[in-house]
Amino acid sequence: MSKKTVFITGGAGFIGLHVIPLLLEKDYRIRIFDNMSRGDRGRVNELVATGNVELVEQDVRYGGAVHNAMKGCSHVIHFATVSINKSQADPYESIDINMVGNNNVFAAAADHGVERLVFASSASVYGDPKKLPMHEDDELNPLTPYCISKRAGEDLLGFYQRSKGLSWMALRFFNVYGPGQKIEAYYTSVINTFIQRLRSGQPPIIDGKGEQSMDFIHVTDLAKGVVAALESEQDNMPVNIGTGVDTSIAQLTKILIQAVGTDVEPIFNPRDVLVSRRAADITRAREVLGWEPQITVEQGMNELVKNQAR
Template sequence: MNVLITGGAGFIGSNLARFLLQQGVDEVRILDDLSTGSSENLNNLKVNFTEGSILNFDSLKDVTEGVDSVVHLAAIPSVPRSIVNPRASHEANTTGTLNVLEAAREVGVGHVIVASSSSVYGSNPKMPKSEFDWTRPMSPYAVSKQATEGYALAYQYSYGLKALAFRFFNVYGPGQAANHAYAAVIPKFLDAAMNGRPAQVQGDGEQSRDFTYVETVCAVIHQAVLNQTSSPDPVNLAYGTNTTLLALLDDIEAELGFRVSREHTVPRAGDVRASQADNRRVRELFPSVEPLGLKDGLAMTVEWFRSVAEKAQQA
């Protein structure tokens, strides 16, 4: 089996590439323009890497030719980044997705997985959030992700392309960068704590998230690729946890073994207050995948951060 991962040099993509190779996938191709990913994430991985953009349709078609499945992860991530530059998010996330689907259709690839986001639920207060609940995006990023899943499912109805739109929640784990302005909350908290800085908590810290360990995400996607799974509706890729940022800091303190100081800042525009997945659909479709709990996932993530710090000190 041959698989193309767009955005495969990023955090989730590189973890997925490693996981697929470990599971015996014949060829993993990666297309990434390295705007947010890094070629260092692919060190020691036997992948077929092409540096390029999903906005370049000709090169996208070339790298898509001959694969069995496309896992489309390439995007400009982050709610605040989209608020600063909504046009860039639209072009990469919406037009880019259309290009991926058109390339798959033109070269005859029959299965495409796309990455949507829990952010599409937006201002809907219902908890946990089911795929059949109404959505109301609160940021340009969320709108672009709703378009991503909408295009994929429309191609399934219109052209018979097998499509699966996963709504990612808060994915975390080894390899997630902390050294940029739009870093996710777990690497940001860990980086601050391990370098003696206060963890910056936006707002009161009572906003909640459904944290999902990256290897759990990879295991689900691997099963979806293996079985060519499709769905007429989006599927939450999360397992129904509900952890506030303050509780997350408590868990991080327990894992690190020391107190982490906190500094509260203004709330972030476009942020969802509470997020928790209804996990019935993902469990129905992928019953063999058992998610890793937050405590164990944090332990493995902290171990990775410590190993990176040790290597930096030795360099």
């Protein structure tokens, strides 16, 4: 029996490169579809050398390219996106890649009759939450072109489900961090920036009072959630992928100061912050995917600091 092939847009990026090894362990073949503008070419070349991974260097904005490259694939994971901060600086590119790209990938998946499509949605679809933890059925209030495109992506999946029977899962990623992440990643760049400052003996600078919080999910745990969604018996719903723990920026700073082993006090910079607090309700992830996170924030941050020291 021929191996099943997973088509992964943006597969050469941070999260994709953590998901692919898990899929290879499960004996899938992989077709990475990536324009390589931010991809890790060295790592992709290593994966291609295994014989079970191929790279199609193309852009999700071109529907014909997406459709042709997806031929023969049984599953789709759609990661390709423009980051949240870039979407505010350049809404045109964001709408082009995130909206047109979403539609190209979803339409092709529906036309090819794939078994399952997993979409990287985002916790940012909730906007500033009215209550914690944030549940999938809560009101959505996306605030930027990026967040709006993620919500629209979920709605588009519903359209292709109704019109063509597409089977999908939309994973609302919370604040992903871990080894291999670029320092400019929007929400979690705070981790890398704090570590860099601490290593050079400088105090971290915290916006506001440091009461704003995030739900930091380690990329290793998140990757397992993606694979679980690809193979879950249930489908056609959004699922939060987080830890359920809200870690304030002030707490994060303490954890990192301890992990780096330095003795400084943070500086507080008075300014407004966009989203005040975040924590995922992960009941659905447990019940539907049989998934829950294993890595605590303390463990993950300590490991990140050790890896960066190498």
